[in-house]
Amino acid sequence: MGIHHGAILRILRDDGPQSRAELARRTALSPTALTHLTAQLLKDGTVTELTQAVASGAPVGRPAVNVALVPDANAMVGVHLGAGTIHATITDLKATPKVKASLYFDTASSEPTAVIRQVVKTVEGLIKKSGVDRSRLLGLGLGVPGPVDTERRRNLLSINYDWKDVPFADELETMLSMPVVVEHNVSAMALAESRYGIGRNATALLYIYLRTGLGAGLVINGRPFRPGGHGAVELGHIQVVEHGELCSCGSTGCLETFLSEGALTRAVNIDKPHPRQLLAVVERHPDVWNAALRHLTTAIASATNLLNPDLIVFGGHLAEAPESFIDSIRKSVPPRVLPPMRDALRFERSSLGNGGGAIGGAAAALDQLFYSGVSR
Template sequence: MTHLTAELLRDGVVSEAEIAEAAGIGRPGQAIKLSPDAFHVAGIHLGAGLVQIAITDLTASAKATASFGFSLREATPDDVVARTAETLAGLIAEVDGPRLLGVGVAVPGPVNADQRSILASINTGWRNLPLAAKFETETGLPVVLEHNVSSIALAEVRYGIGRRVPAVLYVYLRTGLGAGLVVDGVPFRPGGHGAVELGHIQISQDGPPCSCGNHGCLESYVNERVLMRAAGLEGVAPSNLMERLEATETWAPTLDRLTDSLAIAINLLTPDLIVLGGHLGEAPDSMFAHLLKNLPPRVMPHMRDILRIERTSFGPLSGAFGGAAVALDHFFYSGVRQ
């Protein structure tokens, strides 16, 4: 421990704090504390038409952020990677701080077991795409990938409202409806590469076609495009989309479908905490009141008293903080630091 602590002190990762009182034979212990600005990481969220970037310290506190939109029809993956790398380089120059350890990229789909490639993204059409290698070529930095909503769930567990909570389910609505589960501090990745596909629970056998190829999935009813149309809106979705929807006849069936699917997820996954992000995190209080009233009777008795439903801790840039959380886990707290 003495040699390890000396190395951390030499690298500036920790600093000495107050001296602890002696509790027996030997010299008093020396308290140490983390130096958050010893290193930085970058988090990137690649969404379907939107990129978010954040540079953070070792506690996931933002030092600089940026975002931009792109056209899925016109921009190739290489175009998006190049523009993202250019934007990141500008942020690095702006911060002009300590060494950047690496980049975590939250991607819109499951990734392979070594977290180097996105396997299949329904909303972007990307399949078997080696995004980690592409970003490393453009940035000159080590890169790790993770499913986007799983990344945000990890950020909530490490640095947000999910700390010290055994099982956290994060539900995120933007272009599509995704979910991520973290159990005992570890992202749930069934088979080493899976994701929690809440949006593709089939709630009607004769419902509208879904982007996944099935019919009647929850996401075919609850996605940004459908809700925008129901609210009579065009263009870029407003931050108060759910509030605008509240005044329409679509509101009640949307809440019912969301409740149905969350009840299924709770009974299958038994989360202690559900965190809502994206448009759901910005929804009016009436949505939360509906869920808190109607979900408990639908779940197993032992879950009714412990279940919590909260808004995200990280606001509209939650995806970028998710990427940063993955980078911190992989490049610093795991001991991989290069």
């Protein structure tokens, strides 16, 4: 696979079957080079030829032949590592999940080596369950709970796990014998929505995810935004009140001190495990609900003025929030951002559901290992 193969495959993924002439035009490759490259892709089964039906009355000649992606030609493993959770999937080349598995464990006793072993166990079980031939597995994408290095090999920090600089890609590549890409887990979800979900037509997509913490990921023109090289957008650590409660990050009054599983369950006095409809429960406590909404509105308005997204997608508990949540955000945020941004701004729930994190891992790996044409 080379960089030009990646360019051809991206066009076929995003815009469907194309003629060789159209592919040559769009990739700016010569017809000879294009024919050579598609011959290689045809040989390994990644693309196929579709003969178009010739309309009756059309002049007799060679029927038009289009080249099309074969999504099932290969598969990718996607893993979402959250706080005490592993969600894994095997997807096709369009990030459609074929099989899924989940594992829950206690974060308190989880050293990186123990968690890596659990990931390996989950993935090995999933491969067996799927019946996918290992030769067809292109690699694995792992979404991790915190920023990653620029090479996307290491998780630089995880507050939930109290980790620093864990070399996930090296360890997993050795144990699973396949290429591995590491991505910040919410950035991976944002990428999946942008490539394969509700954000396919968005220019700048901001994904906001509520579980243990409040995370965010930004994708601009189909690429994760990597400010400072590591790509984390720390919406949860915007300070929304002065002299507020101590936050897990060491600061005080962060948005996360109002809007995280821990903060909300404490405020409405319910026990773990968390109900699936956490925000429906919170809504019945107007003081807690209104404070969380007010501070989130401020944070989203600030983020919109700074980053100018045209689509904001809500994931995790926010994807399952009562309709009044989305209504309130749709009403309260736009008046607080500049008119051109206000007019373009849309708010939607995640379209990939609970499996979005694992699909995100697969999407990150597909981008790097397949559609870029640069495999390790």
